[in-house]
Amino acid sequence: MSTSATALPKPVPGQPCPCGSGHDYAVCCEPIITGKRKAATAEELMRARFTAHVANENKFLHYSYLPSSKEPYVEEADAAPLPWTRLVIHSHEPDVKPNVSYVDFTAYFIAEGGGEGALHEKSEFQRINGNWIFARPLREGPAPVKAAPKVGRNDPCPCGSGKKFKQCCLGK
16 A cells, blocks of 8 residues: 555646546546547446546436436535545456446545555446446455366376376375
8 A cells, every 4th residue: 555645636628637548638538527428438437437536526427327327416515525546447348248348447545544545346337328337346356366276186297297197296
């Protein structure tokens, strides 16, 4: 955890977009947040949602989230935004099913103690009537580590000797 993290400023045109794409805010996430263009991919919507969190654009967040998208938007007076610091997209899995994509990301913020906290999540996005929408989180935290398959006694030895495991490294 870093102790020198600083919160991202509210995005403005002419400055780099907070989503980390390297593009100017005016051509990256702003047109998606303002409704001037649709997100072309689930990853683009994820980046726009992160930027909307930084910009405190709660109306966009409300309507780009499936469970609340059909409900009328009501401004929350006492909602204090988190001081977000950066976004890292680990993977984008397009079209895992028709009109469904997954995005694995970590959004960093300044935690209570002043250090950097992390929200790591794999999320499902759905394309409904041509619009990408955040449907639900699939997993919170990093992906589980998969153990290597167990070597059987009669399998070739993983050391590469060409012998069976039982006649090579099993007894070592």
